[in-house]
Amino acid sequence: MARTIDFAFPLPLGLHARPAGALRDAACRQRAAITFANLRTGRTANAKSALALVATLTRAGDPCTLRVEGDDEQAAAETMRAFAEGDLARCDDAATAPLPTADAMHRHAGGHPFF
Numbered sequence: 113m114a115r116t117i118d119f120a121f122p123l124p125l126g127l128h129a130r131p132a133g134a135l136r137d138a139a140c141r142q143r144a145a146i147t148f149a150n151l152r153t154g155r156t157a158n159a160k161s162a163l164a165l166v167a168t169l170t171r172a173g174d175p176c177t178l179r180v181e182g183d184d185e186q187a188a189a190e191t192m193r194a195f196a197e198g199d200l201a202r203c204d205d206a207a208t209a210p211l212p213t214a215d216a217m218h219r220h221a222g223g224h225p226f227f
Contacts, residue, residue, distance in 0.1 A: 114181035115189035120173050121150075122201040127170035131203035132162040138195045144182030146192060151175040159192075 123131055127150075139146040139159035146159035150168040152175060157164035159178065170176065178196060180189040 113185075114179050115185050117178040117180070117189060117193045117196055119176055119178075119196045121170050121176050122172070123204050124172045125204055126172055126174075127165055127168060129162065129166060131200060132165040134203045135165055135195070135200065136160055136162040138192060138199070142180070142182075142184060142188035142191060144180050144185045144188040146188065147179040149177045149179065151177065 121127060127135075135148070136159065147156055148159045148165055148168060149156045150170045152171070153169050155168040157168050159165065176196075178189075178192050180192055182188070
């Protein structure tokens with residue numbers, strides 16, 4: 113019997129490469145098959161494929177579901193629930209950090225303007 117995890121997508125920038133990679137990594141550590149569904153767009157993806165996840169066009173606040181089924185589905189569902197409710201919301205911390213200024217980049221590159 114498959115298990116489902118329902119959640120609202122937590123990231124302000126949506127499901128782009130960085131969080132898709134983190135979700136993929138979490139899913140790939142499980143033996144169970146894991147499907148991601150964006151209920152707004154109706155698109156689904158194998159959660160073990162970052163490219164497929166990005167193609168769901170998931171935006172902040174979209175209602176989503178992870179469907180987990182297979183050998184280790186109970187343990188996998190618990191792990192994926194913890195990821196969806198906690199770790200996923202922190203996947204973009206680096207993306208929201210302030211970008212370095214041109215002056216700081218210039219000093220870091222030893223004065224060379226292009227590195």
